[in-house]
Amino acid sequence: MVSIKRIYTIIGLSIVVIILGVVAVTSWYTVDESEQAVILTFGEAGDPIVEPGLKFKLPWPIQTVEVLPKVNFSLQFGYEEKDGEIVEYDDETKMITGDENIVLADLVVQWKITDPASYLFNSEDPEQILHNATSASLRSIIGSSKIDDALTSGKAEIEAEVRDLLTSLIEKYDVGISIVGVKLQDVELPNEDVRKAFTNVTDARETMNTKINEANKYKNQKSQEAEGEKDAMISRAEGDRAARIEIARGDVAIFNELYNEYKNSPEITRQRLVLETLDQVLPGAEIYIMNDDGNTMKYFPIRPLEEQKQTPAVVEGGSGSNE
Structure with missing residues (x-):
């Protein structure tokens, strides 16, 4: 035993x-x-x-x-993938824009655990808090945005604003989560008729912008051409001005020379000016200087007799100068 x-x-x-x-x-x-x-x-x-x-x-x-x-997790807001199929939750995604239009918006939030102690003990369900904060952030930003921005070119700005607001809220809740990224998936209108009408409006606006861009392009082209023509005209005018100034200076110099000659020999200079003027007025005529002393009329041909025969121009009087 x-x-x-x-x-x-x-x-x-x-x-x-x-x-x-x-x-x-x-x-x-x-x-x-x-x-x-x-x-x-x-x-x-x-x-x-x-x-x-x-x-x-x-x-x-x-x-x-x-x-x-410590990998990145994904929070799908407004939809869920089950067995390869997407299940949408319209109650979550339906919201009003700043210009009082209804849109459906869903997004994906990338997040990770950065403080394990806070994640484990500061809340019973950190992921539910993240979901609620995501809903509040998205509705706040969409509620202050215009429908055109939400549906077209303003998505990137909306994503950035949602991320900033969501990050701020998560930091206040202190649940040990950090936001990595926010990506809008679909932002659309609630039914087909409204979507079609908005698409028509968007197409018309794009056509308008295209026409405006083409008009501005044509305007800029014509403005550049006009500026070029203006510069060319100014350049030509400056050239003409300089030429006229130089011509005037030359005329003044010639006049001063003639005036000096005139002071020295007034009669000879006068006759010379008469002859030069006749030569300018009648460039093709033969000019003869004649001296009539009362007996036999004599003349002296200035140009050679063998030149082309022209109608003679006669200057009477004078003392028979040899010029």
Whole structure:
């Protein structure tokens, strides 16, 4: 018959083995490259552990470990993918724009866990808080935007504003989450007729903008041509001005020379001017200087007689100068 002492000994050894087994099993853990961990000492969280590898800690129940992924997660707002099919939630996506139009808007939020302790203990459901904050942020930004911006070229700006507002809200809630990115998926009107009417309006606006751009292009082209013609006219005018000034200076110089000659020999200069004037007025005529002393009329041909015969022009009087 087994003695009581032996029974106690077996029970004691069993307890020791169990304790040693628990210590051996719960005194180490591993952290993968895509994971992060936080050590809980009697339920109190310590600093996060992000370095991968084999780690050691005090055995349970003194210390426990919570391992969380540090990859990016996706929050689908307004729709959900189930078994390869997309299920839409219009109640979430229906919202009013700043110019009192109804649109359906859904988006994807990329987020990650940056503070494991806050993620585990500051809220019961951090992802639900993120969902609610996303809804509030999107409705706030859409509610202050025009429908044209939401449906066309303003999507990038709306995404940036939603991300900034959502980041601010998540930081205030302190749930250990960081926003990586926000991407609008679909922003559309609630029914087909409204979508068709808005598409027609958008097409008309694009046509208007195209015509305006073409008109501005034509205007700029003509303006440049006019500027070129203006510059050319100014250049020609400046050239004509300079030429006229030089001609006037030459005329003044010639006049001064003639005036000096006139002062020295008035009669000769007068006759010379008469002859030159006749030569300018009648460039093809033969000019003869004649001296009539009352007897035989004599004349002296200035140009050679063998030149082309022209109608003679006669100058009477004078003292028979040889010029």
